[in-house]
Amino acid sequence: MKFVTRMAGLALAAGLAVTLGAHAGEKEIRKALAERFPAAQISSVKATPYSGLYEVYLDGQLIYMDAKAQYVFAGDVIDLRTRANLTQARLNKLQAVDWSVFPLDQAIRTVKGKGERKLVVFSDVDCPYCRKFDAELAKVDNITVYTFLYPVEGLHPKAVQMSKQIWCAPDRNKAWDDYISNRAVPDNDGKCANPVEATVALGNKLNVSGTPTIFFANGVRVPGMVPAAKLEQLLAANAK
DSSP states (O other): OOOOOHHHHHHHHHHHHHHOOSOOSHHHHHHHHHHHOTTSOEEEEEEOSSTTOEEEEETTEEEEEOTTSOOEEOSOOEETTTTEEHHHHHHHHHTOOOGGGSOGGGSEEEEETTOOEEEEEEEOTTOHHHHHHHHHHTTOOSEEEEEEEOOOTTTOTTHHHHHHHHHHSSSHHHHHHHHHHHOOOOSSOSOSOOOHHHHHHHHHHTTOOSSSEEEETTSOEEESOOOHHHHHHHHHHTOO
């Protein structure tokens, strides 16, 4: 399981600020980064609409540079008027995936109402924020939710076994609801054919670093617990 820390970004930024010379433009910024950090995967360099900064997406993180490539800024850009985290919003889009990567038959499928809106959730059975998000989901109608059992073993040692037992239950939806709501343990040994290990591998491949992680119909991801009202807004904004 990969957990990306801000310290890595800060260390990178410190090195860049000292070593980069005076250049200008996207090509020059990319060249300067490649020369100083040849092993780094530079996915994109793009001018931003704020303060003349350039957004650099590399190794799964965002940093910012000035047009002359003399200074590097690491951290979140916040719009003080709306309090929106512009960095996180861009990361959500940059880290969007093709919906076809999800093996939906390996998820617990829950349909509410017409089920017209679709959502994928990577969830850990023992994650307290996943329980909170599940309670928020109960307030949302006209939705189909695909819950992928994604145990974070380093934080929750029993989550792998519990995920397998939930999957092996005769009624997976009921087993999930009963455990998330009341900690009711399914009456089986979890030794049936199950997708838990495959889901963990998929999550690692997609850099799912925490739970819950939500993917909308257009592939945009949003990490963390989202209240029902905010979820409604995101569902509308990220409809396919």
